[in-house]
Amino acid sequence: MPIDAVLTRIDDQLPDALDRLMALLRIPSISTDPAYKADCQSAADWLVADLQSIGIDAEKRETPGHPMVVGHVEGDGPHLLFYGHYDVQPVDPLDLWKTEPFAPEIQDTDQGRVIRGRGASDDKGQLMTFVEACRAYRDVNGSLPCRITFFFEGEEESGSPSLVPFLKDNAKELSADIALVCDTSMVSPGVPSIASQLRGMLKDEFTLHGPKIDLHSGHYGGPGLNPLKEIARIIASFHDENGRVAVEGFYDGVEEVPDELLRQWENCGFDEETYLKSVGYTQPHGERGYSTLVQQWARPTLEIxxxxGGYQGAGSxxxxxxxxxxxxxxxxxxDMDPDHVRKALRQHVEDRLPPDASVTWDNNLDGSPASVMNIDRPEFEQARQALSEEWNREAVFSGMGGSIPVTxxxxxxxxxxxxxxxxAQDDDAIHSPNEKYNxxxxHKGIRSWARVLDKLAKA
Structure with missing residues (x-):
């Protein structure tokens, strides 16, 4: 059957698809709070039942934390692994919400109709775009166009402690030709995007020690070493006057953006002025010589x-x-190596310690390298064509400033x-009060995934 029949089915069934999404949004599946453990189980059960309703062999898999949902459907052509997460962030501060976080509503706003509620954008709404595309494709054709493994996680918002062990224990079952991940956004409104690179992350924490005890500033002010002053001096040395990180060896493994990709980014519709003004900035403040977009997507950072330290109570x-x-x-x-960066950073601090000062480091923090996607694979161009056809606008390969460790x-x-x-859109307020999803x-996300599936299956 032609893809047009599937798209028509999606349009006709949009009210039902919205009803299903609203039902999932009503489940307060907050993974980080033990008080919501039963709700995370309920969300997993809901997804299992929904996948089974469209002929997918799905089941809930228990972990030491919250369960995974795994489903399989056989078929010809490529084998796709689709990933999303059903857990959500806490809703605090509750008093800033204009609606009940888990009583979702469809509202008319200046930005058009939006779905308001926790998880609407991150990541239940995104996850369900793919599920609804599969539902419509099967309704029209009697089956899905290729072999698909569905993999939904319940701990993404709480650090994914069960993910790596689960992947290792079930590597054979979860293997596929390529993974599809929905937990991303469009680079700007109306511009379909495929993220081609993600920044990695390294966390660290240190304490600078001075005198044995807090000292009277009259008795020791002057001759006494002040840890707050010294830590401020060291932190100020992390960057030079051009905003470049001044830690020796920090930029090992950093490459410039290829010209072809840079041209795509320059024409992707990103509005620097809006991006800056939305948070109260009048100009960028990062590494000089690079555009705001390149700083966000393709340059490393060191942020405090x-x-x-010291007294922080009322008065003096x-x-x-x-x-x-x-x-x-x-x-x-x-190709920045987190271990190499950590060593260089710590050496920078220790080399600048004055006499009578010492430093201790938190050794319970890890890091993950950046991810660069292989956009030379034919699937990327097939998906880009599908998105371009749906949005009537050339889809772009974009970067992302954040990290998605699952990749x-x-x-x-x-x-x-x-x-x-x-x-998703930049103004969806994910992790914040009044989260929404347009x-x-x-609607067009469902249509987009249907087109992507059709392109990948027929390639």
Whole structure:
């Protein structure tokens, strides 16, 4: 059957698809809070039942944490592994919500019709775009166009502690030709996007120690070493006057963006002024010589996430504190090695310690390298063509400033390349109060996945 029949089915059944999404959104599957453990089970059960309703052999798989949902459908052509997550972020601060987080609503706004509720965009709405595309394809054709494994996680928002062991234990079952990941966004409204690279992440934390105890600033002010002053000096040395990280060896493994990809990024519809103004900036403040978009997608960073020490209560307390603390993260790109960056960063700090100061490091923090997708694979161009046809606009290969660790795990454990396609918008307020997902994103997302499946199956 031609794809047009499937697209018509999607259009006709949109109200029912929205009803199903609303039912899933009503389940408060907050993975990080033990009080919602039963709700995470309920969300997994709901997805199993929904997959089974369209002929998919699906079941709930228990883990030490929240369950995984795995489903299989046989077919000819390529074998696809589709990944999404059904758990959601906590809703705090609740008083900033204008609606009940788990009583989803469809609202008319200045941006069009939106689905309002926790998980609408991250990631239940995105996950269901693929499921609904499969439902419509099967309704019209009697079967799906290729072999598909469905893999839904319930711990993505709480660090995925069960993911790696589950992938290792079930590597043979979950192996496929390529992984499809929906937990991403469009680079700008109306511009379909396939993420071609993700930045990695490194976290670290250190304490700078000075005197044995907090000291009276009258007795020791002057001759006394002040850990807050020294940690501020060291932190200031992390960057030079051009915003470049000044840690020796930090840029090992960093490459410039290829000209062809850079041209795509320059014409992707990204609005720098809107991006900056939306958070109160008047200009970019990062590494000079690179555009805002390149800084966000393709350059590494070293950011200070927390800095504290000394007295922080009401009023004044005249002390020289015994210690000062710093939390930091680095976003990694290209072939940067997290272990190498960590060693270089720590050496930078230790080389700048003054006499009578020492440092201790938090050794319970890990890191993950960047992910660069193999866009030379034919599946990427097939998907790009499908998206371009649906949105009537040339789809682009984009970057992402954040990290999606599952893509690295798929590569390292299952040997799978990942293709990341999502339809979220920058203003969806994921992880924040009043999260939303545009009805257009949901509707055209379903249509897009149907087209992608059809292209991949017929290639």
């Amino acid at each position: 996430n927390g800095l504290w 307390k005249t002390v020289i504190p015994a210690e000062a603390h710093c939390k930091l993260t680095c976003r990694l790109v290209g 690295r795990f798929f590569k390292d454990i299952l040997g799978l390349d990942s293709m990341l396609i999502g339809f 009805v257009e994103s949901f």
